Amino acid sequence: xxxxxxxxxxDIRCDTVTDPEIxxxxxxxxxxxxxxICGSDLHLFHNFIPGMLPGDIMGHETMGEVVEVGSxxxxxxxxxxxxxxxxxxxxxxCEQCKRGNFSVCETTNRKRHLxxxxxxxxxxxxFGYTHLxxxxxxxxxxxxxxxxxxxxxxxxxxxxxxxxxxxxxxxxPTGWQAAAQCDIEPTDTVAIWGCGPVGQMAIRxxxxxxxxRVIAIDCLPERLSMAEAGGATTINFExxxxxxxxxxxxxGRGPEKCIDCVGMEAHVMPSLPDxxxxxxxxxVMAESxxxxxxxxxxxxxxxxxxxxxxxxxxxxxxMLPMGAFMNKGLTMRTGQTHVNRWTDDLLRRIEExxxxxxxxxxxxxPLAQGPEMYQVFRDKRESCVKVVLKP
Amino acid sequence: MFxxxxxxxxxxxxxxxxxxxxxxxxxxxxxxxxxxxxxxLGVVELFAPRRVTETLGMEGRETxxxxxxxxxxxxxxxxxxxxxxxxxxxxxxxxxxxxxxxLSGLTSDNPKKGNIALxxxxxxxxxxxxxxxxxxxxxxxxxxxxxxxxxPNRSGFPKGIESVRTAARQIAAHAxxxxxxxxxxNEVKQGDERRVP
Ligand SMILES: NC(=O)c1ccc[n+]([C@@H]2O[C@H](COP(=O)([O-])OP(=O)(O)OC[C@H]3O[C@@H](n4cnc5c(N)ncnc54)[C@H](O)[C@@H]3O)[C@@H](O)[C@H]2O)c1
Ligand SMILES: [Zn+2]
Ligand SMILES: [Zn+2]
Numbered sequence: 001x002x003x004x005x006x007x008x009x010x011d012i013r014c015d016t017v018t019d020p021e022i023x024x025x026x027x028x029x030x031x032x033x034x035x036x037i038c039g040s041d042l043h044l045f046h047n048f049i050p051g052m053l054p055g056d057i058m059g060h061e062t063m064g065e066v067v068e069v070g071s072x073x074x075x076x077x078x079x080x081x082x083x084x085x086x087x088x089x090x091x092x093x094c095e096q097c098k099r100g101n102f103s104v105c106e107t108t109n110r111k112r113h114l115x116x117x118x119x120x121x122x123x124x125x126x127f128g129y130t131h132l133x134x135x136x137x138x139x140x141x142x143x144x145x146x147x148x149x150x151x152x153x154x155x156x157x158x159x160x161x162x163x164x165x166x167x168x169x170x171x172x173p174t175g176w177q178a179a180a181q182c183d184i185e186p187t188d189t190v191a192i193w194g195c196g197p198v199g200q201m202a203i204r205x206x207x208x209x210x211x212x213r214v215i216a217i218d219c220l221p222e223r224l225s226m227a228e229a230g231g232a233t234t235i236n237f238e239x240x241x242x243x244x245x246x247x248x249x250x251x252g253r254g255p256e257k258c259i260d261c262v263g264m265e266a267h268v269m270p271s272l273p274d275x276x277x278x279x280x281x282x283x284v285m286a287e288s289x290x291x292x293x294x295x296x297x298x299x300x301x302x303x304x305x306x307x308x309x310x311x312x313x314x315x316x317x318x319m320l321p322m323g324a325f326m327n328k329g330l331t332m333r334t335g336q337t338h339v340n341r342w343t344d345d346l347l348r349r350i351e352e353x354x355x356x357x358x359x360x361x362x363x364x365x366p367l368a369q370g371p372e373m374y375q376v377f378r379d380k381r382e383s384c385v386k387v388v389l390k391p
Numbered sequence: 392m393f394x395x396x397x398x399x400x401x402x403x404x405x406x407x408x409x410x411x412x413x414x415x416x417x418x419x420x421x422x423x424x425x426x427x428x429x430x431x432l433g434v435v436e437l438f439a440p441r442r443v444t445e446t447l448g449m450e451g452r453e454t455x456x457x458x459x460x461x462x463x464x465x466x467x468x469x470x471x472x473x474x475x476x477x478x479x480x481x482x483x484x485x486x487x488x489x490x491x492x493x494l495s496g497l498t499s500d501n502p503k504k505g506n507i508a509l510x511x512x513x514x515x516x517x518x519x520x521x522x523x524x525x526x527x528x529x530x531x532x533x534x535x536x537x538x539x540x541x542x543p544n545r546s547g548f549p550k551g552i553e554s555v556r557t558a559a560r561q562i563a564a565h566a567x568x569x570x571x572x573x574x575x576x577n578e579v580k581q582g583d584e585r586r587v588p
Contacts, residue, residue: 016409210559225541359547383540
């Protein structure tokens with residue numbers, strides 16, 4: 001089959017690889033009908049998250065049709081079922097899964113010895129996302145083996161196009177969880193850094209959850225225009241001071257809730273000297289992340305407020321203003337998304353026409369054009385916001 | 392660049408049968424070569440500056456050579472990173488500094504003039520490569536004033552944003568009255584027990 005394969009920094013190719021096979025009774029094989037490129041994939045494209053091996057298949061936003069099931073799937077799935085595959089692989093049985101903390105499932109990371117060492121405790125296995133989280137082949141391919149398939153799936157009905165359902169795999173529940181863990185109240189101003197696909201979903205989620213006002217921050221006009229279409233007031237951080245504007249918009253009190261949809265690769269620019277220092281340190285491996293957005297959020301957030309971090313950080317971040325964080329009594333909530341915790345509700349909202357997540361798609365291309373699209377998405381060319389690949 | 396040494400791919404996972412094309416350009420390979428060259432030269436300059444000054448008849452300038460070594464290493468690391476273009480431009484600038492330093496040593500009484508001339512020739516050649524690589528790896532980000540498609544109609548709410556806002560307000564109001572009646576009944580109860588005479 002064809003698959004997008006990681007060969008090294010900035011080197012992803014569309015290779016021919018052997019077809020996946022059932023390896024365990026709980027496996028299922030999916031024929032992929034649509035998959036997408038995620039901002040998290042860019043961290044791997046840049047080799048900023050360690051633990052990739054040349055030959056690893058990329059991709060964790062995938063949906064398709066079940067073509068084969070193992071004997072242990074026990075009728076939970078059958079041939080012909082239409083499923084979206086959550087990016088977190090879950091067993092459904094461990095203590096964390098039972099609590100709904102799916103992204104920290106204790107059983108599915110088959111290389112847990114690595115994660116135990118690096119993070120202190122293992123987290124769930126993830127598709128196409130380094131050997132720290134299991135080294136599972138990803139779904140930017142024609143076929144995908146889904147381990148623990150009896151639990152790791154979202155069944156979706158016929159009659160709704162792929163484009164509306166695909167993002168249940170990651171970015172829609174990710175934006176939703178980011179907003180939900182802010183405990184939004186009707187009087188709240190929610191500030192959202194980053195208007196990439198995750199930020200766009202977080203904006204819509206905050207509106208659905210009843211925020212009084214949503215303020216979105218980015219520097220790309222096309223993404224800001226999309227944020228505005230979704231109901232946000234926008235700030236362009238290249239031409240305006242984010243802190244000043246946020247203070248102005250909130251009568252000097254600061255937003256009650258702040259969401260980081262940027263993560264470890266915050267934009268580097270001379271007017272923000274901390275980003276230059278972070279980049280230099282990152283190059284000599286003295287720091288793994290560029291936490292500019294975390295610093296800004298802690299500084300500007302209203303005392304007693306909540307900071308929600310769906311943006312991915314990989315290792316060590318320097319110079320976080322813990323003094324402000326502690327004295328202002330802020331709360332920080334983070335995490336890879338507990339996808340299946342939210343998808344029943346979100347699927348219903350899609351079915352009822354409350355939201356149509358396909359608004360974010362700007363490019364749909366055949367899988368073989370994937371390598372070019374990684375570059376286009378990374379370089380923010382062609383007003384690209386979200387890329388869907390068709391195997 | 393960094394791999395945990397004990398990682399191996401799990402048996403049974405798909406393996407490459409036939410590789411597809413790589414999008415790496417010759418300029419990327421050149422940038423890589425120049426990056427490693429920069430680091431190599433930098434290490435020599437940093438740790439064996441006397442070897443360099445003696446060859447050039449410029450004894451006494453070791454500190455400067457060391458500083459140039461640090462610069463070479465930094466440009467090298469940058470040229471190997473995703474910001475290779477910035478790294479290559481710092482190399483072009485560095486070539487200028489190298490040439491200026493060499494010219495300052497090109498005095499009539501320097502017995503190693505020949506070596507300096509040779510070194511200048513080399514710097515010139517490398518500078519051409521640096522410049523070429525820097526030109527060819529220009530980031531392909533669109534310029535800030537580039538014409539862009541905007542998406543003012545992509546709200547994502549098929550029933551319109553106002554209907555979503557109204558629904559959210561209704562839910563909030565409902566929750567509030569719900570909470571209030573709860574609070575009130577509680578208050579009445581407590582009042583009955585404690586406050587009402
Ligand atoms: N928690 C999860 O489960 C989860 C799931 C998916 C993605 N993610 C992470 O979410 C983040 C965003 O993903 P995406 O797909 O939207 O990526 P993206 O790269 O398309 O979007 C990032 C956006 O942030 C903007 N940005 C950069 N610096 C900024 C700054 N200083 N202030 C404001 N905006 C800035 C960029 O211009 C860009 O538009 C990534 O880190 C990704 O790894 C997390
Ligand atoms: Zn993702
Ligand atoms: Zn589990």
